[in-house]
Amino acid sequence: VHIGHLAGVYLPADIYTRFLRKKKADVIFICGTDENGVPITISAEKERISPQKLVNRYHKIIKESLKNLGIEFNNFSGTSRKVHHDFSQKIFLELYEEGYIEAKTSEEFYCENCKKFLPDRYVEGTCPYCSFEEARGDSCDSCGSWLEADQLINLRCKLCGNKPVKKETKHWYLLLDKFQDQLEKWIEKKNWRKTVKSYLKGWLSEGLRPRAITRDLDWGVPVPLNDAPKNKVLYVWFDAPLGYISSTIEWAEKTGDPNRWKKYWEDKNTSLIHFIGKDNIVFHGIIWPAIIMGTEKFTLPDEIPANEYLNLEGRQISTSRNWAIWLHEYLEDFEPDFLRYYLCSIMPETRDSEFKWKEFQERVNQELINNLGNFVNRTLKFIDKYNKGVIPKPDKFSERDREILSKVNSLIDKIDESLSKFNFRKAVRLLMEISAMGNRYYDQMKPWENRKKDPRQMAAAIYLCSHLTHVLGTIGELFIPFSAKKIFSLLKLKEKEWNRLKIIEIPDNHKIGEIVPLFKKIEDDDIEKQLRRLKMNHATIEDFAQMGLKVGIIEKVEDIEGADKLYKLTVDTGEKRTIVAGIKQHYNPEELLNRRIVVVTNLEPATIRGAKSEGMLLAASSGDTISIISPDDVVPAGSKVS
Numbered sequence: 001v002h003i004g005h006l007a008g009v010y011l012p013a014d015i016y017t018r019f020l021r022k023k024k025a026d027v028i029f030i031c032g033t034d035e036n037g038v039p040i041t042i043s044a045e046k047e048r049i050s051p052q053k054l055v056n057r058y059h060k061i062i063k064e065s066l067k068n069l070g071i072e073f074n075n076f077s078g079t080s081r082k083v084h085h086d087f088s089q090k091i092f093l094e095l096y097e098e099g100y101i102e103a104k105t106s107e108e109f110y111c112e113n114c115k116k117f118l119p120d121r122y123v124e125g126t127c128p129y130c131s132f133e134e135a136r137g138d139s140c141d142s143c144g145s146w147l148e149a150d151q152l153i154n155l156r157c158k159l160c161g162n163k164p165v166k167k168e169t170k171h172w173y174l175l176l177d178k179f180q181d182q183l184e185k186w187i188e189k190k191n192w193r194k195t196v197k198s199y200l201k202g203w204l205s206e207g208l209r210p211r212a213i214t215r216d217l218d219w220g221v222p223v224p225l226n227d228a229p230k231n232k233v234l235y236v237w238f239d240a241p242l243g244y245i246s247s248t249i250e251w252a253e254k255t256g257d258p259n260r261w262k263k264y265w266e267d268k269n270t271s272l273i274h275f276i277g278k279d280n281i282v283f284h285g286i287i288w289p290a291i292i293m294g295t296e297k298f299t300l301p302d303e304i305p306a307n308e309y310l311n312l313e314g315r316q317i318s319t320s321r322n323w324a325i326w327l328h329e330y331l332e333d334f335e336p337d338f339l340r341y342y343l344c345s346i347m348p349e350t351r352d353s354e355f356k357w358k359e360f361q362e363r364v365n366q367e368l369i370n371n372l373g374n375f376v377n378r379t380l381k382f383i384d385k386y387n388k389g390v391i392p393k394p395d396k397f398s399e400r401d402r403e404i405l406s407k408v409n410s411l412i413d414k415i416d417e418s419l420s421k422f423n424f425r426k427a428v429r430l431l432m433e434i435s436a437m438g439n440r441y442y443d444q445m446k447p448w449e450n451r452k453k454d455p456r457q458m459a460a461a462i463y464l465c466s467h468l469t470h471v472l473g474t475i476g477e478l479f480i481p482f483s484a485k486k487i488f489s490l491l492k493l494k495e496k497e498w499n500r501l502k503i504i505e506i507p508d509n510h511k512i513g514e515i516v517p518l519f520k521k522i523e524d525d526d527i528e529k530q531l532r533r534l535k536m537n538h539a540t541i542e543d544f545a546q547m548g549l550k551v552g553i554i555e556k557v558e559d560i561e562g563a564d565k566l567y568k569l570t571v572d573t574g575e576k577r578t579i580v581a582g583i584k585q586h587y588n589p590e591e592l593l594n595r596r597i598v599v600v601t602n603l604e605p606a607t608i609r610g611a612k613s614e615g616m617l618l619a620a621s622s623g624d625t626i627s628i629i630s631p632d633d634v635v636p637a638g639s640k641v642s
Contacts, residue, residue, distance in 0.1 A: 001062050002324040006343055008310065009276060010031075011424075012307065015344070015427075022497070028074040028264060030077075032076055033079070035059065036080065037235075041218075051219040070340065075250055076247075081246070084239070084242070084243055091242055091291065110166070111160065114160055114162075120149055123155055123156075124156055125149075127152070129143050135152060162562065169216060171232075177207070193306065196278075200282070220234060222234075237283050241284065241291065245261070248261040272300065278309065310346075311354045312355050312534075313355070337479075337482050338364045341428065346359075365522055375468070383462060390511050391512065395459075412471070412501050445457065466491070472487065473491065489513055549642075550573045551597070552573040552598070553596055554570070555570045565583075567581055569617075577601070579615045579617060581617055
């Protein structure tokens, strides 16, 4: 899980669910890991482990990371579980028997070297729209375009690099065209975000066509038909949404009431809300509703508050290029609430937004700590220092006191309205307005002077500031739950009920807890560490030294069977090592023998096309030209480059 997932999906969903729980709504928060599909098999093949072993590892990391960020699911399942396989196959058969799924023979890409049909993501090539050279057969990471593998230029097999050919195969198709009219009428009635609705209307205006919902893979939910080969599985975007229901079934079984899931999924009064990123709008707004319409059983999505993209330091987040901030790594260095607060304050609700480490530091320090943290700290410290830790009870409120209460109550109403409309960015800003208003009120009332000059006025001010602290903790629990818990501990009060936020609920002679700082500021060194991790700034001498650069002499050049770009080189770098290099189209063997090169020697060994590679040679490139970096002949093999 990276910050893009958090800002687009998990954080808004968690905030909204917490909001509903505070309002005493009957709500369940359901999720899980998509454990089927091509990315899983590709990663497993690279690591030479089973897909199940891979998904078990990542499910644990993701579940623990989300929990440590305060994301509180009722159930967090996974799509490789039996409960999901059984349910997905059941729904497939129901749709098949109703005539909404049929088999068709089509031509698909096949790799003759790997001896397998290639699902979309096993095909790579150049994007026809932006010329990005590593676009996949289903989409382009660079420009975001949805693609068909046929559209790619210079396409190749992701596994071996060979050019695939077309071969006939049998797949099962969901007949989306049968749901065109029903979907159009259903979507037209929805008061959804303009970006969501216009995107779906764009798809519908082109006319829906049957869509293949099976793939040729050995991993996934098997097609439950006798005439289906063993390697035919359900396409991830047919079975993955069904995981919402199978996860709820699993939850119901855990509660001891196996049929409890039906109360939510088969009740017409249920409101189903999907928090997703914009890249998943079509699946949740067309394909998934079509599946539900075909079954005529389950509740349809009521709201789809899809967010736009979150970029990182001026570039699009890319997992393949490791241009991302991973949640489990973030949590090693910072408090979870800092990320929750900052992501909420820049949440890409209506347009793309950008994560910047320096801005993260500034907003946390200036807004969360110097504003909210400062108000809580100065209020409670005053009580502890000048009133023996007891919150004073005033005789009456002045006009200014009543005015501050009125303004805060107005902000509470606006926060309620914003949350109800999925405007979390606005809601957290309004929360900061409450604490800023509290700071201004504290400064105006000057309790440090009035404790002797006007004790009654001092008591009223501190009493109201204590109430505001209670309110900030209760609303803050949606956005910064760990800090809110600290506030309740400092106050020695429980959180307020949402419908009683405007009511002051401080017992007479109430003694607060021991005073400890609410936050610790983020230092410059903390941010520089993160920028180094992203390789944003200049490399240090230490970074350079860690690359393990040495002079090597090429002693042997061998072809690799079936590879038209690769050589297997035997290189003397003080010890013999083999290196697989993609330079065959630029150098012949005679040009390479006895040549001095620079080698990165401390890379983790990798197996490429069956050959072990124990390093990487350095070369410069310009367009299609590649030039190997070569030291002078006087430098012996094994010499360090520094």
